[in-house]
Amino acid sequence: MNIFKQINAILNKFLEPFECEAYKDEDFAYYYTSNCITYTLVCSEIDNRCFMEKIHKIAPNLNCDIFLASFFHELGHHMTIEEIDDEDLEYSKIMKKYINEWDFTREEANRFYMDLPDEDAATRWGCQYMIEHQEEVAKLWSELKPAIMHFYIEAAA
Numbered sequence: 001m002n003i004f005k006q007i008n009a010i011l012n013k014f015l016e017p018f019e020c021e022a023y024k025d026e027d028f029a030y031y032y033t034s035n036c037i038t039y040t041l042v043c044s045e046i047d048n049r050c051f052m053e054k055i056h057k058i059a060p061n062l063n064c065d066i067f068l069a070s071f072f073h074e075l076g077h078h079m080t081i082e083e084i085d086d087e088d089l090e091y092s093k094i095m096k097k098y099i100n101e102w103d104f105t106r107e108e109a110n111r112f113y114m115d116l117p118d119e120d121a122a123t124r125w126g127c128q129y130m131i132e133h134q135e136e137v138a139k140l141w142s143e144l145k146p147a148i149m150h151f152y153i154e155a156a157a
Contacts, residue, residue: 003151010143011039011071020078028070030077030122037074039067041151050110059127067148068141072126079129080121088117 004024011022015037025038048066055062055069084092095116099109113119130137 003147003154006147007039007144007151010140010147011037014140015075018075018078020075022071028074030074032077032081035078037071037078039071039074041067041148043070046106047110050107051114054111054114054123055127058124059131062127062130064130064137065141065145067144068130068137069126072130072137073122074126075129076122076125077118080118080125084118084121092116092118 008023015021020035020037022037022039025040027038027040029038052066052069096113099113104112114123
């Protein structure tokens with residue numbers, strides 16, 4: 001089986017109760033109109049570091065892989081979209097549109113982006129879920145990790 005079909009199958013089985021689905025793309029993202037989460041296995045080191053700093057700021061004792069943190073953040077968008085007021089959503093949307101036009105370093109842009117109301121809510125939800133459902137998350141990771149590692153081994157060959 002294709003490695004991405006295997007990863008998709010694992011993630012989509014997990015996502016069934018959330019009425020959401022996942023597939024591989026060029027980045028982690030959540031698409032509100034289709035209830036889809038996209039994931040990638042290749043991310044920039046600086047983006048990963050900044051995101052994990054945010055994770056550890058919210059949940060200092062949470063120990064998880066960047067893939068899980070990113071995946072549960074995107075699921076957090078799915079779960080929190082209805083809870084964020086329209087004003088905060090509009091602010092987040094506008095700021096995301098212009099963030100790349102400002103004179104920010106990559107780290108400053110990452111931190112600003114992650115503190116936007118919708119991004120912060122999604123990250124907090126994801127952290128809380130991983131903390132409250134440790135067994136379930138550990139089971140998911142035990143299924144995902146071999147497939148993800150297989151990708152990295154093949155890519156390095």
